Amino acid sequence: MTPEEVRAAIPAFEEAAYMNWGASGPCPEPVLEATTDFVRYHETEGTVGEGPYKSAFGAFEDARERVAEFLGAPTDGIALTQSTADGIARVAASLDVKPGDTVVRTDCEHPAGVLPWWSLRQKGVGVEVLDTDAGRIDRDDLKTAVADARLLVFNSVTWNYGTRTPTAEVVDIAHDADCEVLVDAVQSPGQMPVDVEQWGPEYVAGAGHKWLTAPWGAGFLYVDPATAEGMEPAAAGYRSVADTGVEEPELAVGARRFEVGTTNPAPYVGLGAAMELIDSVGLNTIQSRIAELTGRLKEGLGDRLLSPREYESGLVTFAAEEPEETVEALEDAGIVVRSLPDPPAVRASVHAYNTAEDVDRLLAAL
Secondary structure: OOHHHHHHOOHHHHOOEEOEOOOOOOOOHHHHHHHHHHHHHHHOHHHHOOOHHHHHHHHHHHHHHHHHHHHOOOHHHEEEEOOHHHHHHHHHHHOOOOOOOEEEEEOOOOHHHOHHHHHHHHHOOEEEEEOOEOOEOOHHHHHHHHOOOOEEEEEOEOOOOOOEOOHHHHHHHHHHOOOEEEEEOOOOOOOOOOOHHHHOOOEEEEEOOOOOOOOOOOEEEEEOHHHHHOOOOOOOOOOOEOOOOOOOOOEOOHHHHHOOOOOOOHHHHHHHHHHHHHHHHOHHHHHHHHHHHHHHHHHHHHHHEOOOOOOOOOEEEEOOOOHHHHHHHHHHOOEEOEEEEOOEEEEEEOOOOOOHHHHHHHHHHO
């Protein structure tokens, strides 16, 4: 498909110039159809035919294989979660930590990457915040921070500035200090290639409801299979184990041990359809179009721009005297963006499915 064809299949564009993909990407019709068709099948034919559990588990395994392929991961390295926050929280709760251990996070983490470590305080775990320069990590500061740390947490693309982290390099620095790494990658899949094995961290959390344009509820967690084998999940259910019919069950191989129990399979069917759609457009096409459109927006913003001047991602943050009021006024004008708490600013998220007219409409309204 072409970006224009995908745009024509997104009902949200009938209502507004949508530029908030970094928060939530509205589904195109093929993704909606795949999701709702599976709900209907699962609740009708699937219930009386192959059975509700068999049909659901088939959907889970199809999604696991599709996510693994899309992220460059082994299939046994993927757990299906509900969101990025859910995936990070599962890792945090399952880490073998002791009093005095330290988690290092950057000052650009989304609350999904902040709150799980706050909750570890009761175990005596300390949290150190690594200051960045608008998302840029200083290598010397990083080396000092991870020298005695248990875990480093950072974004592959910062949600507040749109800066792209040199992920593999940062991971290598942490590993040189025997520090594990968790990457919040939710802003990457769907707008740029992701290869978790090339990155090299122990953990990568993400979800499909942003740039991938999948439904809410389809999250995914990569756990390096060798790392997973040494971990016990904080919560276990029938999807966490290899066999539920024994008194002393064994945990499932790899990341699947972090899955728990019954959940709606339909969002994962939608996630698979969304990934197929992204592949049909092509990530090279998507990246070049995002670069062109964000370049147009940045030029029009001038000195108000807070994100990098050169292309790094589709996230474009800019200064506004009253960010929340600005967002509300733009919404009244039929333009959807969002405000940010830190820095206090406005963020537009530009996808390949936007147009130059969308960008010009935003600039004119500003």
